[in-house]
Amino acid sequence: MAPILQLHAVKAFYGAFEALHGIDVEVEDGGMTVLLGANGAGKTTTLRAVCGMVRSEGDIVFAGEALQRRSTEQIAAMGVAHVPEGRGTFVGLTVEENLRLGAYSRAGKPHDAMTRMYGYFPILADRRRQQAGALSGGEQQMLAIARALMMAPRLLVLDEPSFGLAPRVVEAIFAIIDRIRREQRVSVLLVEQNASLALELADQAYLIETGYVVASGSAKALSDDPQIRRSYLGY
């Protein structure tokens, strides 16, 4: 399968500080790639580089088109939906308005897509008139994912969707992500602290440390690697 997203020798910078030192990452079309690593390793920075939110060098190619020198809003309109760290919902707007914004770069009425999202996340339908800020953490994460999917993206970029959520909620959210991925034929690039859960669902995995990719391969191979088991899986 051809990759839908390819990063080659990508460096990223915060001001003069180099946070990524030339990394190679791929996401297969219809596949799910997970980035593992400690806090501050450069996982979030990798996602930001893809979406043009940090200055970067090297090649980032999405569906055959170079993403560099494109603005974040152009990249979004090309079909890359990014659910950022901390979810990035519009807390002062209603659930329904958040979803409408997800469909901003799509032509036509968002009604059908919205009905589909309410099917995946029935709780959002109950709360459609409420302000997003009044939702629980798990509901806000669902809203963030639903809003991203409203864009009908080809690539869904998720930054720690489990952050701050109870284990049961995390499992529910990952089950939905897995289902949506198959039904909507959307590829996923995921950053996740919960390594065992992520490796179960993903097909490719990369281990990032201090701005370098230190291990990569199929999720299966990485979860069998004794060193990774010890450091990230805890058994």
Place this chain on the structure above:
Amino acid sequence: MHLFLQQVFSGLASGAIYASLALALVMIYRATDLVNFAQGEMAMFSTYIAWMLVNAAVPFWAAFALTLVISFIGGMIIERVVIRPVENAPVLAAVVVTIGLLLIFNALAGWLFTYTLQEFPSPFPDRPLFGALLTSRDLGVIAVTLVMLALLFVFFRFTTIGLAMRAAAQNPASARLCGIRVGRMLTIGWGLAAAIGATAGIMVAPILFLDPNMMGGVLLYAFTGALLGGITSPVGAVIGGLIVGVTENLVGTYLIASQLKLTVALILIVIVLVFRPNGLFGTAIVRRV
């Protein structure tokens, strides 16, 4: 009692004008964290444009509409040319730019139109209504403000572009991730604020007479109204503006000489900042560092 009600109504009329300008201030503050000190002078300049059109025998309401369009475009150009370069500069730099704009518009108006007071026509006849409780002119000013507020409400609430502007003001990073061009939203926001300000200028000019310094006091009252409403709340700005208008009129009638009325605004600013820094409707601003 009759005098009291009279003063309340006439206060509501001037309050409506302050509310419009306060709304323009709040719109820009929400979108860019910036108080546009030039908002008043921009409105004054717009009013001169309307004055020129009226003098060129354009019917009043046509001149009014045309002025709003010109102000909208002018506001967008100002954002693009003058504000955009200091977008990421320290806030003090941006504030100085707006003060510079204030001086430029003031001087430009003085140079083009001189500092002589000009009479500006009112579209509304000055007839007493309801046993002289209020004049038809007051009623007209209040009606124009209400219509403008209703249009803005519909725009921000029900149109996609209005929704995108709210999103861009609230969370620019997330808005970009939704594919919203935040820069364009800011440009449109400045255009709208300029058009709202122009409405305030045209409504106030028949009362104050038109001159380049006309909006100085009005801006101070509007700023007080915006602050009273909590600087981040559009509804608060409108209610704050009305409260300021009524307070100003009542205090000027009963307590102090009307020449001292402007101090009411300053006293209100101090009271708000001391006792309720978030205003009536504002939310506390917490910055994460």
